[in-house]
Amino acid sequence: MPETVRFLLRGEVVTVGPELPHTTTVLDYLRLKQRLCGTKEGCAEGDCGACTVAVADLDGDKLRYRAVNSCIQLVGQLDGKALVTVEDLAPDEPGGDALHPVQQAMVDCHGSQCGFCTPGFVMSLFAHYKTGTPTDTDSLCDTLAGNLCRCTGYRPILEAGQTMGAAPDRFSALEAAWIGKLKGLKRREGLRQETPAGRFLAPISLDELMTLLRGVDWDDTWVLGGGTDVGLWITKQHRRIGTILHLGQIAALKRVEILPDEVSIGASVTYTDAMPAIAALHPDFAAMVRRLGSVQIRNAGTIGGNIANGSPIGDSMPPLIALGARLQLLSPGGERFLPLDEFFLGYRKTYLRPRGVVAKVIVPRPGPESRFAVYKLSKRLDQDISAVLGAFHVIMEGNRIASARIAYGGMAAIPQRAHAAELALQGQKLTTEAVEPAVAALAQDFTPMSDMRASARYRLLAAQNLLRKFAAEQQTGAQIRIEAPIEQVAE
Ligand SMILES: Cc1cc2nc3c(=O)[nH]c(=O)nc-3n(C[C@H](O)[C@H](O)[C@H](O)COP(=O)(O)OP(=O)(O)OC[C@H]3O[C@@H](n4cnc5c(N)ncnc54)[C@H](O)[C@@H]3O)c2cc1C
Numbered sequence: 001m002p003e004t005v006r007f008l009l010r011g012e013v014v015t016v017g018p019e020l021p022h023t024t025t026v027l028d029y030l031r032l033k034q035r036l037c038g039t040k041e042g043c044a045e046g047d048c049g050a051c052t053v054a055v056a057d058l059d060g061d062k063l064r065y066r067a068v069n070s071c072i073q074l075v076g077q078l079d080g081k082a083l084v085t086v087e088d089l090a091p092d093e094p095g096g097d098a099l100h101p102v103q104q105a106m107v108d109c110h111g112s113q114c115g116f117c118t119p120g121f122v123m124s125l126f127a128h129y130k131t132g133t134p135t136d137t138d139s140l141c142d143t144l145a146g147n148l149c150r151c152t153g154y155r156p157i158l159e160a161g162q163t164m165g166a167a168p169d170r171f172s173a174l175e176a177a178w179i180g181k182l183k184g185l186k187r188r189e190g191l192r193q194e195t196p197a198g199r200f201l202a203p204i205s206l207d208e209l210m211t212l213l214r215g216v217d218w219d220d221t222w223v224l225g226g227g228t229d230v231g232l233w234i235t236k237q238h239r240r241i242g243t244i245l246h247l248g249q250i251a252a253l254k255r256v257e258i259l260p261d262e263v264s265i266g267a268s269v270t271y272t273d274a275m276p277a278i279a280a281l282h283p284d285f286a287a288m289v290r291r292l293g294s295v296q297i298r299n300a301g302t303i304g305g306n307i308a309n310g311s312p313i314g315d316s317m318p319p320l321i322a323l324g325a326r327l328q329l330l331s332p333g334g335e336r337f338l339p340l341d342e343f344f345l346g347y348r349k350t351y352l353r354p355r356g357v358v359a360k361v362i363v364p365r366p367g368p369e370s371r372f373a374v375y376k377l378s379k380r381l382d383q384d385i386s387a388v389l390g391a392f393h394v395i396m397e398g399n400r401i402a403s404a405r406i407a408y409g410g411m412a413a414i415p416q417r418a419h420a421a422e423l424a425l426q427g428q429k430l431t432t433e434a435v436e437p438a439v440a441a442l443a444q445d446f447t448p449m450s451d452m453r454a455s456a457r458y459r460l461l462a463a464q465n466l467l468r469k470f471a472a473e474q475q476t477g478a479q480i481r482i483e484a485p486i487e488q489v490a491e
Pocket residue numbers: 045046047222223224225226227228229230231232247267268291292293294297300301302303304305306307308309313314315316352356357358359383384385386
């Protein structure tokens with residue numbers, strides 16, 4: 001018997017078996033199968049937020065709500081979770097027609113005009129409400145950075161967020177019942193949804209994963225983390241994927257460890273859940289990740305996926321390389337550890353495929369002699385892909401640089417270290433004058449390309465100026481801001 005995906009929709013257990021292709025997105029499932037058309041499709045690539053829904057899963061004995069883009073989430077990823085859509089907020093049932101406080105605030109603050117974006121904004125605010133996130137402007141801007149509105153303007157929507165409050169809502173009353181139902185959906189072995197179009201495999205243990213790794217046909221199988229890259233292969237490239245091997249249900253890959261000397265982040269940990277570990281590495285790293293995609297993207301996307309995807313403009317790799325991260329890889333042959341900077345072989349070519357999966361990334365914590373910074377340059381502050389990203393890590397001996405690790409994104413076909421510049425820094429003071437030979441050496445390290453994000457000339461100059469900025473900040477102890485303050489963006 002083929003197994004079915006099981007999750008809560010409108011508080012009831014629903015199942016999806018072979019009748020729906022294994023690549024069906026949550027958005028298509030809602031609109032085409034359930035005829036729940038409140039959730040809208042704008043871009044189908046995670047950019048506009050019109051499709052935002054909330055997914056609740058068990059966090060110990062509590063429910064944890066997260067906003068995600070339903071257009072790039074697959075139905076199989078919902079297994080064992082509760083899906084909340086805009087229809088649930090003021091349900092069409094006796095006694096259920098009062099607006100949710102988030103909806104009421106949107107009405108009171110005139111937060112909607114044509115209404116197309118509104119369900120998405122409401123669901124982003126709803127997840128914010130349910131997680132008890134503060135409603136200051138900075139936090140709300142972060143929550144709403146992944147939702148686009150072309151007609152209302154953002155001020156009334158921000159006001160709605162500021163006035164929606166945090167009182168218990170109808171979901172608070174339902175929580176105990178939902179928790180009981182979700183506990184009832186816990187699996188003893190992984191999901192195996194077989195459909196005529198292909199299959200969705202979601203092992204729950206490393207043993208199950210290893211068995212699958214030994215058996216799968218790699219020509220036809222793709223690993224799925226959070227789906228924020230893979231989802232677009234389905235919605236935009238219409239790529240045929242025979243077998244999806246989803247790693248999001250394996251507890252061992254969702255572990256974060258913050259130890260005195262290093263942190264280790266499981267490959268299936270989302271950016272949101274990895275934040276404390278990233279902040280423990282360096283606050284600048286966390287501030288950069290706060291600009292990676294949107295809240296919805298960070299609630300689904302993983303560092304494991306960013307690394308395995310191997311994009312030259314993936315944001316997590318340069319800081320991880322600069323910090324000296326190594327990977328734990330799992331393959332049919334067992335486990336192996338590899339320095340992250342040896343993982344990338346060429347444009348979107350990694351050491352991994354078809355050998356297995358990334359299991360975790362292990363990152364040494366910078367010591368007292370370390371100086372570290374990471375800078376992301378993109379046209380917009382939020383929800384934008386980097387033109388250039390530079391990460392700098394030097395270890396000082398007295399007032400001289402004993403060793404340096406510098407890595408850039410957007411400067412080569414892979415996230416790459418700047419070996420010539422690193423060499424030029426050795427033995428130097430960390431001052432703007434003393435780093436000039438290293439600044440010049442960056443021209444030996446990189447021959448960047450021009451594309452829609454930046455010209456080659458801009459990229460090289462920007463990379464050089466970022467190194468100068470690092471030195472200037474370390475020399476003066478002052479942060480040189482190059483992005484607009486949040487308050488200014490919000491206006
Ligand atoms: C709107 C939007 C904005 C974005 N903004 C940014 C941004 O600002 N910066 C940025 O760097 N990226 C950005 N991304 C890209 C994406 O979010 C990241 O690359 C993310 O880290 C991918 O993680 P994932 O878990 O979703 O990967 P998936 O989509 O699940 O997988 C990505 C790739 O990695 C493979 N894979 C996943 N996990 C593993 C594993 N453990 N082992 C082996 N292979 C694996 C998959 O087979 C696939 O090839 C954005 C994407 C979208 C849609």
